[in-house]
Amino acid sequence: MTLCESVTLLDAGPPREHPNQEPTAHMDQQHIRNFSIIAHIDHGKSTLADRILQLTETVSVREMRDQLLDSMDLERERGITIKAQAVRVAWKGHQLNLIDTPGHVDFTYEVSRSLQACEGALLVVDAAQGIEAQTLANAYLAIENDLEIVPVVNKIDLPAADPDRASAEVADLIGDDAEHVLRISAKTGQGVADVLDAIVERIPPPTGDLEAPARALIFDSSYDQYRGVVAFVRVIDGVFRPREWLRAMALGTRFEAQEIGFMSPTNRPVKTLSAGEVGYVITGLKDVSELRVGDTLTSDRGGAVEPLPGYKEVKPMVFAGLFPTDSDQYPELRDSLERLKLNDAALFYEPETSQALGFGFRCGFLGLLHMEIVRERLEREFDLDLLVTAPNVAYRVRALNDEQWVEVHTPSDLPDAFEEVEEPYIKASIIVPKEFVGAVMELNNDKRGRFDHMEYLSPERVHLTYELPLAEIVLDYYDQLKSRTKGYASFDYDITGFQTGNLARVDILVGGEPVDALSLIIHREFAYDRGRLLVEKLREEIPRQMFDVAIQAAIGARVIARETVKARRKDVLAKCYGGDVSRKRKLLEKQKKGKKRMKSVGGVEVPQEAFLAVLNLNEPAKK
Amino acid sequence: MGGARHLYVHLPFCAARCGYCDFVTVVGRDDQHDRYVEAVVREVELERLSLAAEVETVYLGGGTPTFTHATALERLLRALPPAQELTVEANPETVTPELAALLAGCGVDRVSLGVQTFDPQLLQTLGRRAEPDDVPRAIAALRDAGIEAMSVDLIYGIPGQGETDLEHDLAAVLALGPEHVSAYELEAKPGTRFTHAHGVELARQGEAMEGYFEQVVETLTGAGYRWYETANFCRAGDRDLRARHNLGVWLGHDYLGVGVGAVSTIGERRWRNAPSLGRYLAALGTGLTPPREYEELPPETRRVERVMLGLRLDEPLPLDGLRSVLDAAELEGLAGLGLAIRHEETLSLTPRGRFLGGGVTARLLA
Numbered sequence: 001m002t003l004c005e006s007v008t009l010l011d012a013g014p015p016r017e018h019p020n021q022e023p024t025a026h027m028d029q030q031h032i033r034n035f036s037i038i039a040h041i042d043h044g045k046s047t048l049a050d051r052i053l054q055l056t057e058t059v060s061v062r063e064m065r066d067q068l069l070d071s072m073d074l075e076r077e078r079g080i081t082i083k084a085q086a087v088r089v090a091w092k093g094h095q096l097n098l099i100d101t102p103g104h105v106d107f108t109y110e111v112s113r114s115l116q117a118c119e120g121a122l123l124v125v126d127a128a129q130g131i132e133a134q135t136l137a138n139a140y141l142a143i144e145n146d147l148e149i150v151p152v153v154n155k156i157d158l159p160a161a162d163p164d165r166a167s168a169e170v171a172d173l174i175g176d177d178a179e180h181v182l183r184i185s186a187k188t189g190q191g192v193a194d195v196l197d198a199i200v201e202r203i204p205p206p207t208g209d210l211e212a213p214a215r216a217l218i219f220d221s222s223y224d225q226y227r228g229v230v231a232f233v234r235v236i237d238g239v240f241r242p243r244e245w246l247r248a249m250a251l252g253t254r255f256e257a258q259e260i261g262f263m264s265p266t267n268r269p270v271k272t273l274s275a276g277e278v279g280y281v282i283t284g285l286k287d288v289s290e291l292r293v294g295d296t297l298t299s300d301r302g303g304a305v306e307p308l309p310g311y312k313e314v315k316p317m318v319f320a321g322l323f324p325t326d327s328d329q330y331p332e333l334r335d336s337l338e339r340l341k342l343n344d345a346a347l348f349y350e351p352e353t354s355q356a357l358g359f360g361f362r363c364g365f366l367g368l369l370h371m372e373i374v375r376e377r378l379e380r381e382f383d384l385d386l387l388v389t390a391p392n393v394a395y396r397v398r399a400l401n402d403e404q405w406v407e408v409h410t411p412s413d414l415p416d417a418f419e420e421v422e423e424p425y426i427k428a429s430i431i432v433p434k435e436f437v438g439a440v441m442e443l444n445n446d447k448r449g450r451f452d453h454m455e456y457l458s459p460e461r462v463h464l465t466y467e468l469p470l471a472e473i474v475l476d477y478y479d480q481l482k483s484r485t486k487g488y489a490s491f492d493y494d495i496t497g498f499q500t501g502n503l504a505r506v507d508i509l510v511g512g513e514p515v516d517a518l519s520l521i522i523h524r525e526f527a528y529d530r531g532r533l534l535v536e537k538l539r540e541e542i543p544r545q546m547f548d549v550a551i552q553a554a555i556g557a558r559v560i561a562r563e564t565v566k567a568r569r570k571d572v573l574a575k576c577y578g579g580d581v582s583r584k585r586k587l588l589e590k591q592k593k594g595k596k597r598m599k600s601v602g603g604v605e606v607p608q609e610a611f612l613a614v615l616n617l618n619e620p621a622k623k
Numbered sequence: 624m625g626g627a628r629h630l631y632v633h634l635p636f637c638a639a640r641c642g643y644c645d646f647v648t649v650v651g652r653d654d655q656h657d658r659y660v661e662a663v664v665r666e667v668e669l670e671r672l673s674l675a676a677e678v679e680t681v682y683l684g685g686g687t688p689t690f691t692h693a694t695a696l697e698r699l700l701r702a703l704p705p706a707q708e709l710t711v712e713a714n715p716e717t718v719t720p721e722l723a724a725l726l727a728g729c730g731v732d733r734v735s736l737g738v739q740t741f742d743p744q745l746l747q748t749l750g751r752r753a754e755p756d757d758v759p760r761a762i763a764a765l766r767d768a769g770i771e772a773m774s775v776d777l778i779y780g781i782p783g784q785g786e787t788d789l790e791h792d793l794a795a796v797l798a799l800g801p802e803h804v805s806a807y808e809l810e811a812k813p814g815t816r817f818t819h820a821h822g823v824e825l826a827r828q829g830e831a832m833e834g835y836f837e838q839v840v841e842t843l844t845g846a847g848y849r850w851y852e853t854a855n856f857c858r859a860g861d862r863d864l865r866a867r868h869n870l871g872v873w874l875g876h877d878y879l880g881v882g883v884g885a886v887s888t889i890g891e892r893r894w895r896n897a898p899s900l901g902r903y904l905a906a907l908g909t910g911l912t913p914p915r916e917y918e919e920l921p922p923e924t925r926r927v928e929r930v931m932l933g934l935r936l937d938e939p940l941p942l943d944g945l946r947s948v949l950d951a952a953e954l955e956g957l958a959g960l961g962l963a964i965r966h967e968e969t970l971s972l973t974p975r976g977r978f979l980g981g982g983v984t985a986r987l988l989a
Binding site: 546547568569570571572573574575576577578579580581582584585588591592595603 | 629631646806807808810832833834836837853854869872873878880884885886888893918924927928931932935956960962977978979980981982983984985986988
């Protein structure tokens with residue numbers, strides 16, 4: 001999520017000759033511009049950011065290349081400093097702050113906070129691809145935040161580029177004139193200076209009150225192993241100084257600002273950060289959860305009374321059990337989650353014990369992608385071999401004769417009987433070529449979607465919005481959408497809240513005993529088919545035992561599907577004489593060991609592979 | 624120290640190698656029979672302290688013991704210590720009235736015939752040289768010579784075999800009325816040419832194996848045979864017709880094995896002679912013990928083996944001294960499933976428990 005990897009580790013280095021003035025420590029608000037870049041993945045956000053850094057001589061071409069090569073050494077020498085969440089550059093007497101936005105769907109809230117820190121945004125669209133769902137979602141967020149949008153069509157140098165069509169789409173989206181859309185190639189640098197000029201000309205300067213009590217919006221934070229939690233802030237009013245005691249207004253966290261500064265692109269400590277400016281505050285806090293994105297920083301004494309609007313607590317919506325494949329790795333998994341959590345306040349986890357999968361953690365994520373990121377980091381960076389249960393969403397349930405709503409994160413925790421259960425819904429935004437509209441509508445109907453809106457972005461491309469249960473997205477929506485639209489659909493969503501659902505908990509029973517890890521909450525209409533599928537799969541996977549094994553799917557006490565693994569009739573080696581007693585004994589020992597690797601459920605020995613196979617049925621498609 | 628009361632002698636020579644066989648066998652080298660027998664006799668002498676003063680059983684296995692030159696075979700039989708049971712394995716086609724007389728004259732009182740099947744097609748698949756008619760002829764010759772105890776070996780699960788074929792084989796065996804029947808499933812070793820040649824069909828046979836096993840046990844017990852060991856049956860009646868030599872192994876007794884590739888288990892040690900004929904002959908030619916591979920068998924391991932082997936038998940396993948290797952909770956569980964029966968001092972398996980003997984034993988062992 002850093003602006004561009006190659007420049008994040010730069011040292012201030014020896015003094016440089018800049019034709020432009022150095023980014024200054026302080027400047028009156030009239031000469032400050034704060035902006036973000038909104039772009040779909042691969043539409044050229046990083047390249048444009050790099051080009052801006054070069055053109056403003058924040059980094060030289062030679063340095064970019066050299067630093068890229070040296071970055072590993074630098075990392076070793078200095079320890080990783082701070083990821084560049086906001087870079088200050090100078091352009092024609094102005095201070096421009098480029099604020100990075102997280103690139104994907106699960107971080108809508110974080111994106112909205114980053115946008116709140118700006119007065120304007122560059123909306124970058126690929127000249128060949130046109131608008132994508134993610135572009136739309138973030139553009140709407142920017143419009144909601146009253147940002148001045150500077151439309152940019154990028155990659156006009158590509159042979160497949162259709163700048164006219166892309167410009168028309170963008171202009172239509174933001175209600176602007178197509179003439180106003182800048183046409184550039186970030187790759188070649190063509191038109192980038194015009195972009196910088198447009199930022200100065202079109203984006204309004206901040207209008208904070210320099211005399212008011214200090215207030216700053218936290219739009220991101222990270223953890224530095226030497227200096228603790230670092231907050232990235234946009235100062236709205238007043239002035240912040242180092243060694244001053246500060247307070248996060250929503251959480252009440254107090255700390256002494258150990259250092260304040262800005263990045264250009266490396267840390268530049270300053271004596272003041274004033275209204276309109278963007279920078280960082282080194283807090284010395286040891287836990288990222290003590291500072292939340294969206295919270296307001298103010299002076300502890302004589303500080304502001306009113307926090308900035310828009311703070312909300314981000315709650316995980318997607319849950320899954322994470323278990324080490326090798327139970328010996330449990331302590332490593334715990335330590336790794338602890339370390340990930342340092343930099344990821346949205347990650348939630350608590351110990352979970354499953355009779356089928358052993359000791360692990362129930363983890364909460366903002367969404368599927370967040371889950372994938374965490375899983376991948378655990379496996380790649382921490383070298384863990386993980387078993388991930390089918391993800392489920394958070395449910396709200398009201399027990400019988402009870403007014404109280406309780407949140408349920410594990411399907412097996414849903415009671416057999418209840419007054420009412422609610423599930424999270426999303427507003428899905430889908431852009432497809434018009435020939436796939438039917439396919440998408442059909443998919444959304446299958447997935448309990450409610451049609452909301454349809455509009456033609458161009459004669460060829462259609463934007464559809466639907467209301468859908470998040471649970472359906474979590475199951476296999478991405479996969480389905482991709483295959484039904486031959487990969488042409490672009491998709492984005494926003495969680496809208498909880499709604500009542502006709503839901504039930506389906507248990508899978510082996511030998512009459514429910515297998516906790518395989519329970520699922522599902523719409524009653526789909527319960528039978530799903531139960532049937534799971535039970536059939538499990539029958540294939542469970543080896544025959546010494547007795548008949550019943551495999552059932554049940555809602556409460558009602559069995560909705562049943563299969564039987566017939567008992568073995570023979571399990572003995574036919575021949576055993578003096579010459580091969582040792583070999584037979586070793587086979588027996590192996591058989592015993594194999595048995596120990598089995599999990600016993602209802603007296604039935606079930607190989608872990610059987611659970612895996614069933615869990616894989618529920619595995620969401622990777623995006 | 625008592626020494627082993629059971630002696631096994633391995634005679635590796637064969638006319639041809641059968642594809643499925645995994646014993647140490649030698650084809651050709653017909654000029655080595657005499658030398659080999661001398662070496663074996665020498666090994667028995669070297670190991671005389673390993674043997675008890677009175678040997679209970681002697682068993683000549685192979686290979687094809689009756690393929691060994693008659694003079695060499697006779698020399699061997701006469702050199703071996705006397706025993707209460709002297710068994711020789713034989714292939715039906717090798718049994719002539721002369722051979723039968725030779726065996727009987729040397730004190731052989733039990734012959735184990737490697738029949739495997741009566742179906743010519745299946746015999747060919749196995750690489751056996753006997754014709755179906757050889758079997759009754761061999762048995763008649765042996766009985767005429769005065770040898771009383773006949774054992775017939777059957778194999779089931781042969782590529783191309785079906786339930787009806789097995790039914791015919793079992794009927795043919797019953798018509799001959801041998802005192803003893805051994806019936807095994809075909810165990811094709813992975814990686815062998817045989818397995819390669821019959822891969823798909825072997826997999827199909829594997830699926831059918833549990834049905835065959837039931838068919839064998841039902842047919843033979845139905846005809847009055849006692850299912851006294853997982854793969855072994857003997858005619859029931861006043862006389863105990865079980866194979867005493869193998870019974871010794873299943874009861875966990877010590878045994879001495881001589882000859883190339885032979886295995887011995889005595890006290891806390893098990894050893895296997897090197898399977899190379901050349902090395903065996905070379906060592907004993909100079910009066911030395913053949914090269915061997917040793918395995919330590921602590922008492923606990925022997926107890927485990929005692930349980931593993933003992934549960935293959937129909938007679939109850941005495942628990943005395945074996946409790947340390949048994950899992951009491953599992954025993955209760957298996958009794959609950961109707962697979963095992965726990966008496967005061969013994970443990971036995973129900974018929975269904977015996978069909979599942981491998982899994983049951985794995986659970987019973989602590």
